[in-house]
Amino acid sequence: MRTAYTADQIRAAEHVLMARLPEGSLMRRAASGLATVSAALLPMVYGSRVLLLVGSGDNGGDALYAGMLLARRGARVEAILAGTRTHEAGLEAFRLAGGRVVGPEAVDRADLSFVDLVLDGLVGIGVTGALREPYAGLVRAVNAAPVPVVAVDVPSGVDASTGRVPGTAIEAQVTVTMGAYKAGLLVDPGAAHAGVVELVDIGLGPYLPDPDVVVLTPEDVAELLPRPSNESDKYRRGVLGVAAGSVQYTGAAVLTVGGALRAGAGMVRYAGQSAPVGQVRAHWPEAVITELDRPSIGEVGRVQAWVLGPGLGTDDWAHELARSVLASDVPVLIDADALTLVARDRSLLRRTAPVLITPHAGELARLTRADRDQIEAARLEHAHRAATELGVTVLLKGSTTVVAEQHRPARVNRTGTSWLATGGTGDVLSGVAGALLAQGLGCYEAGSCGAYLHGLAGRIAAHGAPLTAADVVAEIPSAIRTVRGEPRSTT
Numbered sequence: 001m002r003t004a005y006t007a008d009q010i011r012a013a014e015h016v017l018m019a020r021l022p023e024g025s026l027m028r029r030a031a032s033g034l035a036t037v038s039a040a041l042l043p044m045v046y047g048s049r050v051l052l053l054v055g056s057g058d059n060g061g062d063a064l065y066a067g068m069l070l071a072r073r074g075a076r077v078e079a080i081l082a083g084t085r086t087h088e089a090g091l092e093a094f095r096l097a098g099g100r101v102v103g104p105e106a107v108d109r110a111d112l113s114f115v116d117l118v119l120d121g122l123v124g125i126g127v128t129g130a131l132r133e134p135y136a137g138l139v140r141a142v143n144a145a146p147v148p149v150v151a152v153d154v155p156s157g158v159d160a161s162t163g164r165v166p167g168t169a170i171e172a173q174v175t176v177t178m179g180a181y182k183a184g185l186l187v188d189p190g191a192a193h194a195g196v197v198e199l200v201d202i203g204l205g206p207y208l209p210d211p212d213v214v215v216l217t218p219e220d221v222a223e224l225l226p227r228p229s230n231e232s233d234k235y236r237r238g239v240l241g242v243a244a245g246s247v248q249y250t251g252a253a254v255l256t257v258g259g260a261l262r263a264g265a266g267m268v269r270y271a272g273q274s275a276p277v278g279q280v281r282a283h284w285p286e287a288v289i290t291e292l293d294r295p296s297i298g299e300v301g302r303v304q305a306w307v308l309g310p311g312l313g314t315d316d317w318a319h320e321l322a323r324s325v326l327a328s329d330v331p332v333l334i335d336a337d338a339l340t341l342v343a344r345d346r347s348l349l350r351r352t353a354p355v356l357i358t359p360h361a362g363e364l365a366r367l368t369r370a371d372r373d374q375i376e377a378a379r380l381e382h383a384h385r386a387a388t389e390l391g392v393t394v395l396l397k398g399s400t401t402v403v404a405e406q407h408r409p410a411r412v413n414r415t416g417t418s419w420l421a422t423g424g425t426g427d428v429l430s431g432v433a434g435a436l437l438a439q440g441l442g443c444y445e446a447g448s449c450g451a452y453l454h455g456l457a458g459r460i461a462a463h464g465a466p467l468t469a470a471d472v473v474a475e476i477p478s479a480i481r482t483v484r485g486e487p488r489s490t491t
């Protein structure tokens, strides 16, 4: 499990560790890791040109000490001192090693074309708000130049705790982060600025609190996924009810049922009107089907969880069916049109059994009356707030998916690919996560494992080219085999 923390959590841990160590040793550890990663990005350290952007805080200090180490190895290292003050000891050490201080004009396009690497040490976890001048101007110039950038600790301009980017921010190829991952490096928009994140161990581990954010590894997912035992039968493996699809949207029903079957539901009971029923029957003879002549699940047999909403429509019939599903005593995953119904009628959410909602930013905006752009800008915060306010588990879809539940660290999923941004893939995700709910996983686990498998299946299906939602369904078993470390050709 990869764990990540807010700036305050990191500061508190650093404080305790620093008190136990000789002055400056943490920064030397940080700088040494930073120099090692930077050196590996250069074809040859000796003779290469490195430019440091140095801010007024300790982030600039890290850059100066790393610059010193690179200068000692024969690099030509120059520093732009952008702050009103500069880390004194770092600057002295840098100068003694042969580093040169240059003016801000060194970021002119012509000059940057002679530079092999930029180290961005303008600001780290100490940032507040949008980058001010002259930092913002330097960042714009560097971003516009074709020069690789290593961000020190955090790309300058990214809020380390939330991933917010309130103004200009460095676009780094690599971010060398000190002591522990910062939450804002793992969730967009911050993550998109960070590039590859390399962690430098400075001994902070024992002093860190419970994490703010967690990223599951394949091993974590493999351990959480249900596995059929010798005693399993289709009922014990989990029966999922699917209330999805309508006359207008038949495909959503097909994709949701497909996702659920491929993700290992012991049985899928599909309930819908005649048009989607015909389609589901044609695509998935495995599904057990109830054709509804009224909007009630009274005639559908026992299930362990429901998926409600993909392609369901938002008319009175859909509303009544949603009410009937939500009146059951099993976990319900609410997606798509059912989210619109719930946004209109919050009383639908009054139930005691667990609820997992799977909105994208626009759907969450409708549900919480927030602004869509603000949600995109601060995904962690909004997912958590919605989970707390609505008393549900929230899976906020997007390039980095966030699963939030009250009193638990947000789980961020990064297995997806931008090829997944195509019609119907959300229905597949609902089916996958619903199947995991039916197999007994809680909403938090089902949401995070579902997002992981769905993203990975998308990656496998895309393989660098466009995909369809049906392709994602087909690759879910490959994704499961991949996390289990089993060869794809065996079962």
Ligand SMILES: NC(=O)C1=CN([C@@H]2O[C@H](COP(=O)(O)OP(=O)(O)OC[C@H]3O[C@@H](n4cnc5c(N)ncnc54)[C@H](O)[C@@H]3O)[C@@H](O)[C@H]2O)[C@@H](O)CC1
Pocket: 014, 018, 024, 026, 027, 030, 031, 055, 056, 057, 058, 059, 060, 062, 083, 122, 123, 124, 125, 126, 127, 128, 129, 130, 131, 132, 133, 135, 152, 153, 154, 178, 179, 202
């Ligand atoms: N103290 C230590 O021993 C260690 C420090 N570390 C480094 O120290 C950093 C934190 O250092 P600081 O606490 O000094 O903070 P930073 O260096 O991150 O930033 C603080 C400075 O940035 C300025 N600033 C804040 N917001 C700004 C904005 N929007 N525009 C322009 N300037 C802005 C502030 O005026 C202040 O001078 C970490 O990110 C990390 O790089 C790590 O190396 C671990 C060890």
Ligand SMILES: [K+]
Pocket: 059, 120, 121, 122, 123, 124, 151, 152, 153, 154, 155, 156
């Ligand atoms: K930085």
